[in-house]
Amino acid sequence: MSYTFSAKDYLRDIPFPFCAGCGGATVATSFLRAIHELGYRDLQGFVFCSGIGCSSWIPSPHFQADSIHTTHGRSIPVATGVKLMRPDLKVVVFGGDGDIVGIGLSHLIHAVRRNLDATVIMVNNMIYGMTGGQVAATTPLETKTTTTPYGGFERPLDTVRLVISAGARYAARWTTAHPSQLKEAIKKALTTKGFSFVEAVSQCPTAYGRRAGFKNAGEMLRWLKKQSIAIAEAEKLPEKELEDKIVVGEFIAKTLPTLTEKIQAVLRKAKKHG
């Protein structure tokens, strides 16, 4: 690129509201770097949909762009309405694990099934951070949270495997300890035709780290890196050994017709029969 990257080129002059050490800013920067490297000098032509939760504040109102900050968990169906009426716009959903695989899980699976042409970026901090640290569908087993004071007793969800089995065209998982790989994954997701999904496992020192016994954000980042294991390596290991691991890398499936293409075909058919 002949021009240098500055996140400010894409942001409103409103400071991010994140706690010290939050992974949200890392994800925002990785995303904007990806945008920059793809050659976009501004965010015109993009629509950002997000729900409720800390990471939903990444685009709204900070990105200099069109954004819809929806009700909790409903960013994906709002994005579906936007994309169906304006297929020319690039639709990106930002959300936390609470939004995307807690309250809004069924919308995620259906968007994948429909092959909605959109990118969903899930910032997985493994906790309900904004509400003060309650257990999430992604919290590792045995973790102490405000609603599991004796340790969590439910298995966390593997969202990347879920969306792949539902038919996602592209899915990747990295952590905030891998900002460069995360950026590359976002670039691939944004250039994928059809549904693409990027999970960024992120540190929440305030609501997760504190109770889980981490001293600070740095320690959490080192832990994220240490727990990460590449897909190829993970495939060689028995499931038991992967229980506390974060499997990182990308999953790519073959290209199928998108929701936009399918619905345009319906309109052509209806016109003929009508």
Added chain:
Amino acid sequence: MHKHLSSGIYFMQGSEALAEAAIIAGCRFFAGYPITPASEIAEHLAKRLPQVGRIMIQMEDEIASIASVIGASWAGAKAMTATSGPGFSLMQENIGYAFMTETPCVIVDVQRAGPSTGQATKCGQGDVMQARWGTHGDYAAIVLSPNSVQEMFNLTVRAFNIAEKYRTPVILLADEIVAHMREPIFVPPLEKMEILNRRKPKSGNESFFGSEEVPPMPSLGEGYNVTVTGSTHNMFGIRFTADPEVHRTLVGRLVNKIRNNVELLMDFEAYNVNECEVGFISYGCTSRAVYEVVEIAQNNRLNVGFVRLKTVWPFPDKIVQTMAQRAKTIIVPEMNLQQIFFEVQRAVNGAAEVVPLNKIGGGEMFTPEELYSEIEGSV
């Protein structure tokens, strides 16, 4: 088939008339989830909207339906969803969101007998208060109530017009009987119909969420960098979640843009209101029996009148108060266990005796005889 129904007389089901009216009103997006007795609307639009190059999609639930309608509306489209009581309950959070973000859209509730699954295929009028107070927080609702197939057509066009004019969700509160009955309707020529569209920004320097009673509405992808949020926001759409004044200004304006326009939103049919000794206040399918009982009563030289609400919310206090000046008794028949009755009682404020008349179960409408015996008891 033509792009939309040409002018003429048609024999139609209420749901079909509603769907065809939506097409004429300019609805470009419909999303819904199957539910009795509203499914016919989705089925008709699934066939018809693609024929005119527009979008119909069946979503995974009612929450997704209203959410995608909101997305479509911000993408510049007139958009609608249709459901019944249980689905209407699921939509309530996002109806509040549409109100807060000033998103024009039409939500059809074809009422059935609740609560819960109740008698899912039978008529009821139990959602009147849900339509007014269903979402959380401070808000004002606009709710229209058709009583015939013709009105399913007319009020659908009106619902879209109000939604666009005031940038707010509008509820079309139908019921199983008006949605399923078949009657002849007249479709006027398009040039004789009023079709309103949302006001668009001119320069882009305007605020999209304040300063005017109804601010202009940009669409996504027009270069305005519009920020839509259900959190309390200033006139430029920027979130302000602690400032008391920003909240008072925003929510105050949103409620007042409806309260201050009650006269324009009010819509009712009135008969012998100034003179009657016994008056009926009714809405939806129940009002059809009132027509007949008024005729019977007059033949028997009883002095009877009625008000039939076409706009249920905001409630038209004035016409009800006019009736109460002379009438001794005001009878409020409803297919629920008292809802609008309380609103009539509030408006009348002791000036006349307000008598509730309630019938639920099996989707049975009031018979004119049942209403007549109530008049006899009153005079």
